Amino acid sequence: MANIIIVGCGRVGSELATLLSQNDGNVCVVDRNAEAFSNLSRNFNGTTLQGLGFDEDVLIRAGVEEADVVAAVTQSDNSNLMVVEVARRIFHVPHVIARLYNPARERAYMQLGLDYVCGTSLVAEELFSKILSGHGSHLDTFGDFEILRFSLDLSVVGMKFARVSELERSHGIRIVAFERRDGSASSIPTKDSVLYHGDSVLACVRHDLLGSFSKYMQM
Incomplete structure (x- = not known):
């Protein structure tokens, strides 16, 4: 802290x-x-x-x-x-x-x-x-939003993977793109796309929600 x-x-x-x-x-x-x-x-x-x-x-x-x-x-x-x-x-x-x-x-x-x-x-x-x-790599500020790139940390919630729709719905964020941890693939996600612990994520997060979502960002 x-x-x-x-x-x-x-x-x-x-x-x-x-x-x-x-x-x-x-x-x-x-x-x-x-x-x-x-x-x-x-x-x-x-x-x-x-x-x-x-x-x-x-x-x-x-x-x-x-x-x-x-x-x-x-x-x-x-x-x-x-x-x-x-x-x-x-x-x-x-x-x-x-x-x-x-x-x-x-x-x-x-x-x-x-x-x-x-x-x-x-x-x-x-x-x-x-x-x-x-908190990861800050790319830009856009109005009330922060655009960030970070490694996804799912260990804090005891998970190995999560669907994009679950993360977006639960935390009010928008995941723009992702890249697999091993660099084997990158993509613009759909709601059904699955993200794994350690994947690199490009996301748009509102200022007031950043505190609650920051636990998912690997330092």
């Missing part, structure tokens, strides 16, 4: 926090304004902490010393930069991501070696995709 700190609980931060907590992430959301936490969905199952996200003591209380990811998504480029620099340089967090409003600063962020997302549209989905990289 990844330990993730999100600084900023506006529309982007709250949506990102919900997506990650539903995907079994251990999420702590930090915001200087306690009222901002009302933006969080009822499905959010992480923790919240009021305080300045670039304050070292606040970050320690949020769990930065054990964090795998820190994402700074406040409405201030300066604050976001301070957050990720403190997380990276002082606490050596392995993956930091900053939201960037001003495209003129992109070159500076690149020179600093910072991972960032620039723009206001689909920001939460792009950040989510970056953090989600451990």
